[in-house]
Amino acid sequence: MTAPLFDTICFVGIGLINSSLARAVRKLGLARRLTSLDCDPEACRVALELGVVDSASADPAAEVAGAGLVVLGTPVGAMEAVTQAIAPYLASGAIVSDVGSVKTAVIRDVEPFLPEGVHFVPGHPIAGTEFSGPAAGFAELFQGRWCILTPQAHTDVQATARVRALWEAVGSTVEEMDPAHHDRVLAVTSHLPHLIAYTIVGTANDLEGVMEQEVIKFSASGFRDFTRIAASDPIMWRDIFLNNKEAVLELLQRFTEDLTALQRSIRWGEGEVLEKHFTKTRAIRRAIIDAKQDR
Numbered sequence: 001m002t003a004p005l006f007d008t009i010c011f012v013g014i015g016l017i018n019s020s021l022a023r024a025v026r027k028l029g030l031a032r033r034l035t036s037l038d039c040d041p042e043a044c045r046v047a048l049e050l051g052v053v054d055s056a057s058a059d060p061a062a063e064v065a066g067a068g069l070v071v072l073g074t075p076v077g078a079m080e081a082v083t084q085a086i087a088p089y090l091a092s093g094a095i096v097s098d099v100g101s102v103k104t105a106v107i108r109d110v111e112p113f114l115p116e117g118v119h120f121v122p123g124h125p126i127a128g129t130e131f132s133g134p135a136a137g138f139a140e141l142f143q144g145r146w147c148i149l150t151p152q153a154h155t156d157v158q159a160t161a162r163v164r165a166l167w168e169a170v171g172s173t174v175e176e177m178d179p180a181h182h183d184r185v186l187a188v189t190s191h192l193p194h195l196i197a198y199t200i201v202g203t204a205n206d207l208e209g210v211m212e213q214e215v216i217k218f219s220a221s222g223f224r225d226f227t228r229i230a231a232s233d234p235i236m237w238r239d240i241f242l243n244n245k246e247a248v249l250e251l252l253q254r255f256t257e258d259l260t261a262l263q264r265s266i267r268w269g270e271g272e273v274l275e276k277h278f279t280k281t282r283a284i285r286r287a288i289i290d291a292k293q294d295r
């Protein structure tokens with residue numbers, strides 16, 4: 001048990017990420033009381049039944065009042081509405097943070113609605129799965145993973161330090177980053193790969209009936225990996241693409257050009273070009289694995 005970092009933490013949206021954080025906080029004794037605000041009565045029921053939080057409802061007055069930290073964990077497209085709903089109940093000096101997968105749009109949608117004296121520290125744990133909802137969460141999700149915080153020049157330094165301490169306590173390594181830079185980096189490492197998975201699985205599904213059966217029957221591990229990613233939550237990913245439009249579209253342009261170059265090499269039998277490319281990408285994979293082993 002560690003000393004509590006907060007008295008009360010309110011989780012807005014008690015899905016995969018916030019319920020994992022709540023579990024870790026509970027296990028490590030990082031807060032005395034955990035509450036949750038969620039518009040889905042079933043999510044509230046499950047979170048209470050599993051003992052993830054002490055109180056859960058769709059009533060912001062009941063769940064938010066008295067919280068020293070409020071963590072927004074809804075799909076990013078709902079962050080503006082939830083901020084407007086909770087704003088009247090936020091105590092002066094309270095910290096609001098979030099776990100959203102994009103940062104510029106979340107800052108745009110949240111910050112203008114927070115009362116004076118409430119500190120906003122935007123965050124994004126780089127950890128997750130293709131599953132959703134409170135039952136899918138687990139306390140170890142953030143261990144050995146990165147958490148990116150995107151405080152701005154005017155963000156209260158102490159508030160940032162307290163949010164950093166929370167993520168470090170649950171096992172993450174924290175890095176601070178400019179929000180626009182975060183959105184470009186994540187477009188490459190997470191958003192485009194998901195878009196590619198959604199595309200390839202859709203393409204395979206659209207093939208003629210017999211072929212479709214074969215796709216399922218003989219699906220090799222490459223395709224199976226894509227289907228795992230393409231099973232990720234549709235609302236969450238709709239919101240990510242709509243809220244990181246610029247970075248994703250810019251990257252998609254580059255990707256399409258690179259794909260066309262590979263297409264050309266296949267067409268013209270340029271084996272050495274293909275081999276050189278695949279050798280480079282293998283080295284990237286090995287570097288990622290080595291870097292992970294260092295941490």
Ligand SMILES: NC(=O)C1=CN([C@@H]2O[C@H](COP(=O)(O)OP(=O)(O)OC[C@H]3O[C@@H](n4cnc5c(N)ncnc54)[C@H](O)[C@@H]3O)[C@@H](O)[C@H]2O)C=CC1
Pocket residue numbers: 012013014015016017018037038039040043073074075076078081082099100101102124125126127128129130131132133134233236240
């Ligand atoms: N799933 C993942 O692997 C990761 C997700 N994220 C980000 O974390 C956030 C949450 O994702 P998950 O936990 O996977 O989602 P989830 O779908 O498991 O849970 C979201 C919860 O928010 C609730 N909700 C939706 N709209 C609401 C509203 N207007 N008011 C109150 N509650 C509302 C839903 O009822 C649900 O319980 C998203 O912004 C996502 O981009 C970040 C890292 C990884």
Ligand SMILES: O=C(O)C(=O)Cc1ccc(O)cc1
Pocket residue numbers: 100101125126127128129130190229
């Ligand atoms: O399950 C996977 O492979 C993921 O990529 C999880 C994930 C999804 C969204 C994020 O913003 C961060 C991590």
